[in-house]
Amino acid sequence: MMSKSTPSPQKIFLWNILGSLSTAAISVLLLLVVSRTLSDFEADIFSIAYAIGNLLNIVGSFQVRNFQATDIKGKYQFYDYLMARIWTCALMMAATFIYIYWQQYDSYKSFVILLISLYRMTDAFSDVFQGLFQQKERLDIAGKSLCYRNILLFLVFSCALFMTKNLLVSLFLLCLVSICFIFVYDISYTKQFLEISLKSRDRRIVLLLLKENLPLFINAFLLVYIYNQPKYSLDGLLEAGVVEQGIQKDFNILFMPVFVMNLMMFFLRPMLTKLAIHREKKDIEGYQSLKRNIFLILFLFTGLVFLGSYFLGIPVLSILYSTPLHQYKESFLILMLGGILSSFATVFDNLLTVLRKQKVLVVSFASSFLVSLFLSDHLVRSYSVFGAALSFLVSMSVWLIISIIIYQLVKDKEF
Structure with a gap:
């Protein structure tokens, strides 16, 4: 069982900074690796696909994080935030398929967009756990999650791209590792504060949260x-x-x-x-x-x-x-x-x-x-x-x- 002792404010601040820096750096570093490894044609596709992924990520997160972190009175339970995030992440992937079909991109560009959207969806899903950590004034845990995950993802993507020179294979591994990290780290630490349950509740509460x-x-x-x-x-x-x-x-x-x-x-x-x-x-x-x-x-x-x-x-x-x-x-x-x-x-x-x-x-x-x-x-x-x-x-x-x-x-x- 992990300790629930709260670290010093300085340590919390430090990890929050490191997590923020890693989040700021990951997109920069991914484009750097792509631009140095692949052709301008593939770098252009990666660039616009990442921009599309950033837009679709808003669908996945539904911008609930700041509301969740400032829900001091506990108007909604974590279960409500979690279920809302599952719904919005599903909506995000549905929107991805609709967008690709609407734009009539070729198969290569479509798969790049799909995989980057899936990766950004994992970011949106991880964010609901980080919102809980912030609400509990434990941004050190959220910072560690961001820092460790982004470093791991960069290393996996870079090694895969250098070894295979294949953007699709590298993006697939990026998504796989990101999903695994959420289960190994985010969900494990969440259990310090509460039990995660997907038991049936009044869905109107989740709808009210999304409406708000x-x-x-x-x-x-x-x-x-x-x-x-x-x-x-x-x-x-x-x-x-x-x-x-x-x-x-x-x-x-x-x-x-x-x-x-x-x-x-x-x-x-x-x-x-x-x-x-x-x-x-x-x-x-x-x-x-x-x-x-x-x-x-x-x-x-x-x-x-x-x-x-x-x-x-x-x-x-x-x-x-x-x-x-x-x-x-x-x-x-x-x-x-x-x-x-x-x-x-x-x-x-x-x-x-x-x-x-x-x-x-x-x-x-x-x-x-x-x-x-x-x-x-x-x-x-x-x-x-x-x-x-x-x-x-x-x-x-x-x-x-x-x-x-x-x-x-x-x-x-x-x-």
Whole structure:
């Protein structure tokens, strides 16, 4: 029987950081291995398939994690969260098949998308256990799960790809190992806190949970679609033969630091749970102090990231991926600026979730989505990668501005 003793706050913080870093790094490293091992044609397919997998992952997770972690009163039991996740993961895979059929991709591209979607589905399923660990203020366990699993998956995928030079075989092994890890690690540690049961209960409770989180799901789906819209536009041009092979890979390489930067929220997750606790206890001083610290950390982090990107970004990425990217420096800096704006918008949105005002977030996400939908194809067709970067920056600006306006309107109701 594993010990239930709680480690020090420093150890919990350290493991949360390591888990967050590994999550930020895994997609970067997988693309790095693919781009260095396979052709531009296969790297392009992997890039767009991963973007599609990220979008479908939102269906699998249904964006319940923040709600689960801040469910301090225990409105729903873990069983409800688990059953909801099983349903949404099944829906995710169904959506994958529908998407592949709708797009009429060739068999190779279809199988790559299917396997990457399956891998991202395991991420979504593992997340429900990590949500429990966070709710119990044991982010060290969640961090270890992410860290160990991502390291293992990277090693398995890399070795398989180097040995076989076969992307499909490597992705199949990636999925298999990921599924096994959930049973060996996540489920085992969950039994420290409760017994896992799939006994029959009132399904209306699970439906109520999903209904309550529906606005968060819609918001997240729209956001990831906005993030990926330029990639979809580039994919359409690639399928039509308008642009050369490798441009999808190049854009994904440029976009990687943007995505990694936005994962700053992994570091702030413990603070969000504590915000909910302060609010529940009516601790106004503690709540306001913690909120100020969140923005201070974000200001410092994003400032350092942008400076590093300006001086080191393109040279490091070019060497790391063995791909010349110097012609994209302006596009890269525009993408990084958009990523900074999205990080601040994400914080405002999470504050509104703590206040249980997530329904109103649909306004900001829908506005940004519509801007991206109308701008992206035109800008990408006219200016290629630079146009894709501009589309992203404008969309993120709209998202942040409207999020701030909404927060200002409801913040007086924090207590």
